[in-house]
Amino acid sequence: MPTVLYGIIAYILLQLLIGVYFSRRIVSENDYLLAGRSLGPGMASLSVFATWFGAETCIGAAGSVYESGLSGATIDPFGYTVCLVLMGMVFAVHLWRRNLTTLADLFEQRYSARIQSLAVWLIAPTSVMWAAAQIRAFGQVLSAVSGFEVEWAIAVAALVVVIYTMYGGLMADVVTDAVQGVALIIGLLLLLFFVLEAGGGFDASIARIQPERLSLFGGEDSAWIAKIEQWAIPICGSVLSQELVARVLASRSPEVARRACIHGGLLYLAVGLIPVFIGLLGFQLVPGLSEPEQILPHLAQKHLNTFLYIVFAGALISAILSTVDSALLAASALVSHNLIVPAVKTISDQGKVRVARILVMVCGIIAFVLALHAERVYKLVEEASAFGSAGIFIVVVFGLFTRFGGSMSAAVTLLAGMSTWIIGHHVIDISAPYLVSLAVALVSYVLMGLFEARRSEAGLDDQTLPEKSINYDFR
Structure with a gap:
């Protein structure tokens, strides 16, 4: 033709x-x-x-x-x-x-x-x-x-x-x-x-x-x-x-x-x-x-x-x-x-x-x-949408709309979300790896955010920039 x-x-x-x-x-x-x-x-x-x-x-x-x-x-x-x-x-x-x-x-x-x-x-x-x-x-x-x-x-x-x-x-x-x-x-x-x-x-x-x-x-x-x-x-x-x-x-x-x-x-x-x-x-x-x-x-x-x-x-x-x-x-x-x-x-x-x-x-x-x-x-499109995006989504939502959580929360959440999806999808083949990675990312951010807040209250956190301040304000 x-x-x-x-x-x-x-x-x-x-x-x-x-x-x-x-x-x-x-x-x-x-x-x-x-x-x-x-x-x-x-x-x-x-x-x-x-x-x-x-x-x-x-x-x-x-x-x-x-x-x-x-x-x-x-x-x-x-x-x-x-x-x-x-x-x-x-x-x-x-x-x-x-x-x-x-x-x-x-x-x-x-x-x-x-x-x-x-x-x-x-x-x-x-x-x-x-x-x-x-x-x-x-x-x-x-x-x-x-x-x-x-x-x-x-x-x-x-x-x-x-x-x-x-x-x-x-x-x-x-x-x-x-x-x-x-x-x-x-x-x-x-x-x-x-x-x-x-x-x-x-x-x-x-x-x-x-x-x-x-x-x-x-x-x-x-x-x-x-x-x-x-x-x-x-x-x-x-x-x-x-x-x-x-x-x-x-x-x-x-x-x-x-x-x-x-x-x-x-x-x-x-x-x-x-x-x-x-x-x-x-x-x-x-x-x-x-x-x-x-x-x-x-x-x-x-x-x-x-x-x-x-x-x-x-x-x-x-x-x-x-x-x-x-x-x-x-x-x-x-x-x-x-x-x-x-x-x-x-x-x-x-x-x-x-x-x-x-x-x-x-x-x-x-x-x-x-x-x-x-x-x-x-398959490529699904892989592109799911790879690492659970942690990205959670971190951006918290980072854009709240002042809760700091660098440690973000790092743990990004790594936890990605690793959970890779293991769940490619290693143990669970039925809903992306939902599990979203849940793990959310829990990771909240727990680490609370931990960082406790450190801040105890005077152990040396981050003093206003944008990186950590508190319980979820507004």
């Missing part, structure tokens, strides 16, 4: 050109990482939507729904919709007013530089894993339209997205998000129309879906603890991700930040239901597909003509590119701004930008290796 492949190449080159164009306007770290803190409500909302609407929604969610029915859509789009709206309603204004550059800055402001470094080592890997999921999905799309082996397609995908991300910074990311968001919506609507037509119309298509596949919570036999776990991972695990926090911090006012997350989340839900619906219909139209994550490309190849297929393929690539550049940029921002730049101390603005760009390349290489060895896109 060379014509389709040429169309996709042209689309990718357009994104690269946009990145190169905006790279000329980057003169400082603030420009590169936060687009000069200049985003208005429209661009910020579209960027939140497009950044979150990635491979896990188009490729992963459709494939999961194809396999498991509507219960496969718990994480995406429903869980992530709650995540985005929660950020807007609870966290956005408070984070914006802190004048941060990255989320890790909060850990230094509220706790200490050592806690900031520890937080970076927990947050940055999640962004790399998320980027790996997008790169793997990009490889799936290229493999489907070109006939290349998936491994070669993933390699090409990794090279393209690393180059694209290194140049543009956040402003290029936001501008391409707007273009990609429109292309995405058009492409998915086109595919939905033709899939419904192939199924005999809306009513006939709905009638063919088996009733048991329409249960969002997996049926009566599904344990309630597993249901809560499924919802907790995307909500608590991603609401404080660096990718989302960057959009908040790049907004030009706290109100813009709040509205962008809420409006972006609602748009995400509306558009996210399209691949979910197509996944339900695809099970009837193409039963027994060996690679469920290729259900969308497979249906598009079958039901769209060449021009419309190029539009659709561009839409898939839009979803992937708009997420992977954000993920690589997030990981780079955390490591460069919070680890390397403080260590170097004397470095120019242009030097900071160069360091950030080099780290984009390094993170891209790591993401490529992960993408090659991952079994499924959805």
Whole structure:
């Protein structure tokens, strides 16, 4: 299908050109990482939507729904919709007013530089894993339209997205998000129309879906603890991700930040239901597909003509590119701004930008290796949302809204949350490792906070900075 492949190449080159164009306007770290803190409500909302609407929604969610029915859509789009709206309603204004550059800055402001470094080592890997999921999905799309082996397609995908991300910074990311968001919506609507037509119309298509596949919570036999776990991972695990926090911090006012997350989340839900619906219909139209994550490309190849297929393929690539550049940029921002730049101390603005760009390349290489060895896109996304995020969530909530707890509380909580999840998920395989890690993190913070408060009352605590003072005020 060379014509389709040429169309996709042209689309990718357009994104690269946009990145190169905006790279000329980057003169400082603030420009590169936060687009000069200049985003208005429209661009910020579209960027939140497009950044979150990635491979896990188009490729992963459709494939999961194809396999498991509507219960496969718990994480995406429903869980992530709650995540985005929660950020807007609870966290956005408070984070914006802190004048941060990255989320890790909060850990230094509220706790200490050592806690900031520890937080970076927990947050940055999640962004790399998320980027790996997008790169793997990009490889799936290229493999489907070109006939290349998936491994070669993933390699090409990794090279393209690393180059694209290194140049543009956040402003290029936001501008391409707007273009990609429109292309995405058009492409998915086109595919939905033709899939419904192939199924005999809306009513006939709905009638063919088996009733048991329409249960969002997996049926009566599904344990309630597993249901809560499924919802907790995307909500608590991603609401404080660096990718989302960057959009908040790049907004030009706290109100813009709040509205962008809420409006972006609602748009995400509306558009996210399209691949979910197509996944339900695809099970009837193409039963027994060996690679469920290729259900969308497979249906598009079958039901769209060449021009419309190029539009659709561009839409898939839009979803992937708009997420992977954000993920690589997030990981780079955390490591460069919070680890390397403080260590170097004397470095120019242009030097900071160069360091950030080099780290984009390094993170891209790591993401490529992960993408090659991952079994499924959805598994990578789940791993990214859960790794270390339980402790991050608890520490940020206490640190942002209370003055209870200090550096010791934060350190113990971060380590306890991460280790509990790793052991529970990878070693002893408990049924709800993320919920257990959240509970352990919460208990750890409260107990250590009480211990620190006792030390402070006894005059044993030598931390005297007002921001790090410890008391029982939970307001």
